[in-house]
Amino acid sequence: MNDITITNGLEVVYKRPKTLTDTPFHYCPGCGHSVVHRVLMEVVEELGIQEKTIGVAPVGCSVFAYNYMNIDMQEAAHGRASAAATGIKRVLPDRFVFSYQGDGDLAAIGTAETIHTVNRGENILMVFINNAIYGMTGGQMAPTSLSGQITSTSPYGRDTQKTGYPIKITELIAQLPGAFYVTRQSVHTAGAVRKLKKAFTAAFEYQKLNKGTSFVEVVSNCPAGWKMTPKESITWMEENMFPFYPLGDIKLPPKESPSKN
Amino acid sequence: MESKAIEKEARLMKGNEALAEAAIRAKIDAYFGYPITPQSEILEYFSREMPNRGGIVLQAESEVASINMIYGAAGAGARVMTSSSGPGISLMQEGLSYIASAQLPCLVVNVSRGGPGLGTIQPSQGDYLQATKGGGHGDYHVIVLAPASVQEMADFVFDAFRLAEKYRNPAMILTDGALGQMMEKVILPEEGSLPKKTPEWATTGKPKWRERNIITSLFIQPEEMEKINLALQKKYELLKQEVRYEEFQTSDAEVVLVAFGLSARICQKVVELGREKGIRIGLTRPITLYPFPEKIINRLAKKIDFFLVVEMNAGQMLEDVKLSVNGICPVHFKGRMGGMIPSPEEVLEEVEMLLEKHSISHDMEVK
Known part of the structure; x- marks a missing residue:
């Protein structure tokens, strides 16, 4: 019904992948979640693994991810998506399993699960959306909120002396031997989206190798939580988020492993 | 074979x-x-x-x-x-x-x-x-x-x-x-x-022939x-x-103990010791604690003098027994807490004390 197919008059250049349901996203205008959902599902479709993929949604803005992703999914308790994903992957080792979490979910309440899931080298993909704020509950300070960042619970700006420092959880887990592939991407430009797609594709391919956890952070924006227009939020992200959370690969698999299989 | x-x-x-x-x-x-x-x-x-x-x-x-x-x-x-x-x-x-x-x-x-x-x-x-x-x-x-x-x-x-x-x-x-x-x-x-x-509802990966499982x-x-x-x-x-329970010597009992798990093991001994002394005592042991065997307890309440609930806590199942009895007969409690296990002797002592109290109040009612 709401399906949009774009053609250039000769061929279809853009349409909804079969791995996305025909449901309009509930996300705020300009939010990165819907783009990440789409890219993730494009990869599942292109790899032809819809029948073998199981996702785990978090608590947070993407709690309803299962409304959009046309695959079998579970909705986990706050912070526990990677534990639930562990449970699924352990009993169904030949399936592709991913968790999808925000910064509050993955890097605050779920820190123990995050670290230990990666430390066990669970053969799953962990998708981490970092927008430095609790979006769903109305824009409170997150573990990843920047120093001086104004949120509803740091109205005078985040005071690191009193509230601690923004946590670079991705760098933290990259230290663990169980981490196989760790990268930080974004979706703020067409080029960035293409890079994220490559990262997701690699992560699913790596899952076949059984060599450890793939962890893909997406630095994203939250126009509503940041109290900005989508355009302003992109600029703010570029000027403030990227210097602290630099984009790029953080840990790459040893050269020989992927190509030989 | x-x-x-x-x-x-x-x-x-x-x-x-x-x-x-x-x-x-x-x-x-x-x-x-x-x-x-x-x-x-x-x-x-x-x-x-x-x-x-x-x-x-x-x-x-x-x-x-x-x-x-x-x-x-x-x-x-x-x-x-x-x-x-x-x-x-x-x-x-x-x-x-x-x-x-x-x-x-x-x-x-x-x-x-x-x-x-x-x-x-x-x-x-x-x-x-x-x-x-x-x-x-x-x-x-x-x-x-x-x-x-x-x-x-x-x-x-x-x-x-x-x-x-x-x-x-x-x-x-x-x-x-x-x-x-x-x-x-x-x-x-x-x-x-x-x-x-x-099960058909499980998230095992969505085949083409069915809708996604959530x-x-x-x-x-x-x-x-x-x-x-x-x-x-x-x-x-x-x-x-699916309610399950076990009854031990309740058919002619005047006093019925209600206990689960380890307490029920102890109470079985209490019943044996009590019977040796001529006390008409029995035991009901709920096996399923949820669902709780409320019917059997309610039925017994109409035939006996009183219940004694024995637990290794401050009186938790006691609440369910009282709800089941619904005021039909008195419900007493004997409990030990903090990891202490009641001995059969101390439970029997409680039974004898309660029997005495009940016979006194019974005599007073008669008068």
Whole structure:
């Protein structure tokens, strides 16, 4: 019904992948979640693994991810998506399993699960959306909120002396031997989206190798939580988020492993 | 034939190990757990046996992680269990609420110890209310079975999975440190006697021929959430047909003890000692704590002088007994707390004291 197919008059250049349901996203205008959902599902479709993929949604803005992703999914308790994903992957080792979490979910309440899931080298993909704020509950300070960042619970700006420092959880887990592939991407430009797609594709391919956890952070924006227009939020992200959370690969698999299989 | 006879042979086992062995024979797909006294033998037994006999055992980073691994694996259609004791079971309550709401079958074993807080590692029945009234947030119940012997520690694993899978509901075996640690004769259930098939609602990967399966406890529209609640309540009503209890010398009894688990073992001795003294005493032992055998207690209330509820807590099942009796006859309570186990003699003393009091008040009524 709401399906949009774009053609250039000769061929279809853009349409909804079969791995996305025909449901309009509930996300705020300009939010990165819907783009990440789409890219993730494009990869599942292109790899032809819809029948073998199981996702785990978090608590947070993407709690309803299962409304959009046309695959079998579970909705986990706050912070526990990677534990639930562990449970699924352990009993169904030949399936592709991913968790999808925000910064509050993955890097605050779920820190123990995050670290230990990666430390066990669970053969799953962990998708981490970092927008430095609790979006769903109305824009409170997150573990990843920047120093001086104004949120509803740091109205005078985040005071690191009193509230601690923004946590670079991705760098933290990259230290663990169980981490196989760790990268930080974004979706703020067409080029960035293409890079994220490559990262997701690699992560699913790596899952076949059984060599450890793939962890893909997406630095994203939250126009509503940041109290900005989508355009302003992109600029703010570029000027403030990227210097602290630099984009790029953080840990790459040893050269020989992927190509030989 | 011969091997089957050997299979049926009685073995001397610890309660915790008999339970774990039964779970392997019930063909569980996975166990997720975390060490805590007095149940660590369960995790140890699986760690030793599973690598050779199939099935997954994973020592999680916490009980919080364990129960959420259970959620994931049960949602993926696997037969799974975890075990812990009081403090760990408290940590699992959020996860249990999600599991109950998402209607996933699984087994949680509570080898309970004295609380509150870190408490003691000695046996207790102080988790009765937590186990039978839901324990976490929201209107839900867990099926609760209370073994009173090492034999039942093993048998109830099969019963728990049978009920959990039939009703798509988490089941709990509520036992205690004494039953977990003590050794007794046990005849183990036969391997594979519990049929297993992947449920159609499980998230196993969406084939083209069906819609996607979703495991969730999120129903944001209140109308929808109420519907889910009504369905749960209907299920709990249906569960009443699964009530189990045991009666011991109640047919002519004037005094009936009500006790579960280890307390019931002690009370059996109290009945024997009481009968030797000519006291017409009996025992009712609820086996399913949820659903609670309210009908039998209500029926007995009309025939006897009084009940004495005996528990290793401050009087938790007492509330359910009182609700079942509904004022028909007096309900008294004898309890020990904090890991103390009542002796048969001190319970019998309580019975005799109450009998005396009742005969005095009875005489006064006659006058």
